[in-house]
Amino acid sequence: MRFGEFVRKLRLERGLSQRQLAEYAKLSNAEISRLENGERQKPSVVTIRAIAPYLGVDYKELLLQAGYIDNIESSRMGSKTYLDSKGKPMDIVHLAKSIYKIDPDLIESFHQAVEKAPKKDIEMIKKLLSIFSNDRLNSGEKVAVFTVLDKFMV
Numbered sequence: 001m002r003f004g005e006f007v008r009k010l011r012l013e014r015g016l017s018q019r020q021l022a023e024y025a026k027l028s029n030a031e032i033s034r035l036e037n038g039e040r041q042k043p044s045v046v047t048i049r050a051i052a053p054y055l056g057v058d059y060k061e062l063l064l065q066a067g068y069i070d071n072i073e074s075s076r077m078g079s080k081t082y083l084d085s086k087g088k089p090m091d092i093v094h095l096a097k098s099i100y101k102i103d104p105d106l107i108e109s110f111h112q113a114v115e116k117a118p119k120k121d122i123e124m125i126k127k128l129l130s131i132f133s134n135d136r137l138n139s140g141e142k143v144a145v146f147t148v149l150d151k152f153m154v
Contacts, residue, residue, distance in 0.1 A: 010055040025050040045091040
């Protein structure tokens, strides 16, 4: 059975419309429709985590049906859910892989910072990253920040 068919079956067994499932899971109605009709062959893990409680199945069962894990891996998985600071589920494996693809050493740098830095320093690192990710600085300002940072690098 395809993943979308499995989701539709579970949703109907629970007596939910697509719209209700979307509202409960905080997804769009179109996303649920795409899942069920097969347009979304491999939904994100975040989406799967969001719909699982409302379909009455364990998150691992949906991961298995979507092809993310096999039966052996499923039996070894824990049920730990990772949430961001706003309480939304997050796919930390996907995030780590995307960072790794950009720069494999960056993951280790983040790990060291979190392990060794006090909480206030971690907050400062997050602020610095948010400045660069939101393009608040022009290229000249970024060079100036890097110049200052380079002075403190050992």
